[in-house]
Amino acid sequence: xxxxxxxxxxxxxxxxxxxxxxxxxxxxxxxxxxxxxxxxxxxxxxxxxxxxxxxxxxxxxxxxxxxxxxxxxxxxxxxxxxxxxxxxxxxxxxxxxxxxxxxxxxxxxxxxxxxxxxxxxxxxxxxxxx
Amino acid sequence: xxxxxxxxxxxxxxxxxxxxxxxxxxxxxxxxxxxxxxxxxxxxxxxxxxxxxxxxxxxxxxxxxxxxxxxxxxxxxxxxxxxxxxxxxxxxxxxxxxxxxxxxxx
Numbered sequence: 001x002x003x004x005x006x007x008x009x010x011x012x013x014x015x016x017x018x019x020x021x022x023x024x025x026x027x028x029x030x031x032x033x034x035x036x037x038x039x040x041x042x043x044x045x046x047x048x049x050x051x052x053x054x055x056x057x058x059x060x061x062x063x064x065x066x067x068x069x070x071x072x073x074x075x076x077x078x079x080x081x082x083x084x085x086x087x088x089x090x091x092x093x094x095x096x097x098x099x100x101x102x103x104x105x106x107x108x109x110x111x112x113x114x115x116x117x118x119x120x121x122x123x124x125x126x127x128x129x130x
Numbered sequence: 131x132x133x134x135x136x137x138x139x140x141x142x143x144x145x146x147x148x149x150x151x152x153x154x155x156x157x158x159x160x161x162x163x164x165x166x167x168x169x170x171x172x173x174x175x176x177x178x179x180x181x182x183x184x185x186x187x188x189x190x191x192x193x194x195x196x197x198x199x200x201x202x203x204x205x206x207x208x209x210x211x212x213x214x215x216x217x218x219x220x221x222x223x224x225x226x227x228x229x230x231x232x233x234x235x236x
Binding site: 037044045046047050058060061094101102103110112113114115116117118120121122123 | 165178226
């Protein structure tokens with residue numbers, strides 16, 4: 001059974017850092033696409049970052065150069081290192097397992113096309129405030 | 131790509147058909163997902179590639195596309211369908227979500 005369990009959230013002052021972790025079970029993170037999605041409580045969803053199977057990362061403009069997505073294959077975990085935190089980063093952060101749709105698995109597509117989150121963790125809350 | 135979702139909320143009775151629409155700021159083909167989120171829970175993938183039903187999702191959920199408009203249809207609404215629904219485009223970075231549609235049961 002696939003499970004994702006996030007940890008590492010908490011309260012931090014503006015400008016501070018946090019490292020989120022996502023422990024995966026039921027599959028190997030080594031050869032999977034993985035992502036982070038966040039949600040301000042009571043508001044909508046925002047994609048944050050994705051790491052591809054070749055370890056190439058991609059980020060939303062709002063977190064680029066401040067956040068780093070990575071995976072630890074020895075512990076079967078996904079991480080999100082968050083630096084230079086701002087009040088607007090306050091949100092629930094979800095770790096997701098991502099798959100590529102069947103169309104782009106058999107056809108030539110752009111690198112950012114046809115990816116979907118089929119499993120989500122329960123989320124971890126990050127609060128940035130002075 | 132901006133995704134404009136409508137309506138923001140809808141109230142319907144058990145057995146009704148509910149339609150939710152996402153309009154994209156530019157045309158693209160099929161790289162769209164629909165997610166269902168219940169209060170206090172993580173989102174759940176319903177449909178991908180605009181019209182492909184995710185494994186385990188009831189067949190009363192369906193998706194379609196026409197030009198820049200993507201539609202999620204819930205046929206024969208059930209009490210457990212009370213939730214917020216989001217579309218997401220995965221055509222190009224940054225992947226973006228619609229604002230969400232809250233479906234309530236009368």
